[in-house]
Amino acid sequence: MIAISSVVFGEDVEREVLDTLRSGIVAQGPKVKKFEEKFAAMIGAKHAVAVNNGTTALGAALEIQDLQPGDEVLTSPFTFVATLNAILDAGAIVRFADISANDFNIDSVDVGLRINDRTKVLMPVHLYGQSADMSALGELADRHGLAVVEDAAQAHGATFDGQGVGTFGLGCFSFYATKNLTTAEGGMITTDDGAVADRLRVLRNQGMRARYQYEMVGHNYRMTDLQASLALPQLAVYRQQVEQRRRNAERLAMGLEDMAGLTLPRELPGRGHVWHQFTLLIDENARIDRDELSARLADAGVGSGIYYPRTAYDYDCYREHPRVVIEETPVASSVAERCLSIPVHANLTSDDVDAVVSAVRTAMGQ
Numbered sequence: 081m082i083a084i085s086s087v088v089f090g091e092d093v094e095r096e097v098l099d100t101l102r103s104g105i106v107a108q109g110p111k112v113k114k115f116e117e118k119f120a121a122m123i124g125a126k127h128a129v130a131v132n133n134g135t136t137a138l139g140a141a142l143e144i145q146d147l148q149p150g151d152e153v154l155t156s157p158f159t160f161v162a163t164l165n166a167i168l169d170a171g172a173i174v175r176f177a178d179i180s181a182n183d184f185n186i187d188s189v190d191v192g193l194r195i196n197d198r199t200k201v202l203m204p205v206h207l208y209g210q211s212a213d214m215s216a217l218g219e220l221a222d223r224h225g226l227a228v229v230e231d232a233a234q235a236h237g238a239t240f241d242g243q244g245v246g247t248f249g250l251g252c253f254s255f256y257a258t259k260n261l262t263t264a265e266g267g268m269i270t271t272d273d274g275a276v277a278d279r280l281r282v283l284r285n286q287g288m289r290a291r292y293q294y295e296m297v298g299h300n301y302r303m304t305d306l307q308a309s310l311a312l313p314q315l316a317v318y319r320q321q322v323e324q325r326r327r328n329a330e331r332l333a334m335g336l337e338d339m340a341g342l343t344l345p346r347e348l349p350g351r352g353h354v355w356h357q358f359t360l361l362i363d364e365n366a367r368i369d370r371d372e373l374s375a376r377l378a379d380a381g382v383g384s385g386i387y388y389p390r391t392a393y394d395y396d397c398y399r400e401h402p403r404v405v406i407e408e409t410p411v412a413s414s415v416a417e418r419c420l421s422i423p424v425h426a427n428l429t430s431d432d433v434d435a436v437v438s439a440v441r442t443a444m445g446q
């Protein structure tokens with residue numbers, strides 16, 4: 081079976097973890113600090129604050145916006161549910177702008193139509209490893225005085241016009257097991273603002289600056305040195321891993337570009353894609369639908385993933401929620417029915433990629 085994602089730790093990671101175990105410092109300590117410094121440098125931010133997962137990264141980034149009852153956060157409906165849960169946890173109202181099928185990210189024209197007097201935060205999601213249109217979105221945020229919180233959980237190292245995602249506003253990253261970089265569970269918040277980074281560090285540690293000196297009501301959002309030990313060796317080779325993903329994406333695209341019934345993902349001009357996922361759109365008039373393609377691939381030993389089968393709000397618990405604004409997002413709804421991600425991860429051999437290509441071609445009868 082060729083899996084949709086794969087976690088392989090080398091001996092470098094084993095050594096780093098062993099080093100941490102033997103040091104006796106396993107909770108947040110020097111390795112978390114080193115990870116923060118190296119991660120900030122990689123994406124080009126001044127500060128990075130490590131937390132225990134990507135959802136708490138989003139939650140902390142929203143919490144320091146000091147949102148008032150009735151304030152709205154505008155985001156994408158085509159995302160993992162964590163984006164939505166973090167907004168609701170922060171006490172805000174969530175409104176959704178539709179996406180563009182070109183990059184699967186919120187469409188700035190639609191964002192412009194849905195901004196209103198209560199909108200306080202714009203939260204783009206850089207889905208599948210490609211940045212949203214941060215030029216148009218940044219202009220809208222400036223014009224309307226909105227804070228920008230980026231859900232960059234899938235986009236470590238992605239760029240827009242050469243600038244790293246996570247540096248356009250507050251950047252929120254995840255290191256969950258399936259992401260491009262993983263600490264099993266983990267997260268990071270990036271910012272150029274020293275005062276904001278300081279506030280986040282206190283917030284993550286029970287609101288405590290020095291021992292028993294409480295400055296605010298806080299949380300335990302700390303990452304551990306054991307987790308950071310998984311990440312440090314991965315960071316050293318991350319660029320090569322992304323290059324491997326890119327080569328795999330190019331090989332998939334070359335093998336599938338002539339196929340009827342499929343729309344292939346594209347890296348848009350000026351965007352540095354990190355290929356977290358390679359996501360096909362099955363055209364409405366194709367011979368088989370998405371679920372049939374997924375089933376046929378599974379029969380052929382090729383894993384695939386549906387990210388995501390429905391828009392985030394399309395569940396009773398959200399449709400009935402008083403702080404979720406339900407408005408149509410037709411592009412996102414259509415894409416959710418037609419998307420299928422196929423393996424692109426860095427542990428695939430070129431034979432694996434060729435096997436994925438031929439399985440897709442056979443499944444589609446071409």
Ligand SMILES: *Cc1c(COP(=O)(O)O)cnc(C)c1O
Pocket residue numbers: 133134135136159160162163205231233234254255256265266267
């Ligand atoms: C993974 C993910 C998150 C949440 O991260 P966790 O570390 O699992 O809490 C948030 N948003 C998106 C788009 C994600 O893919």
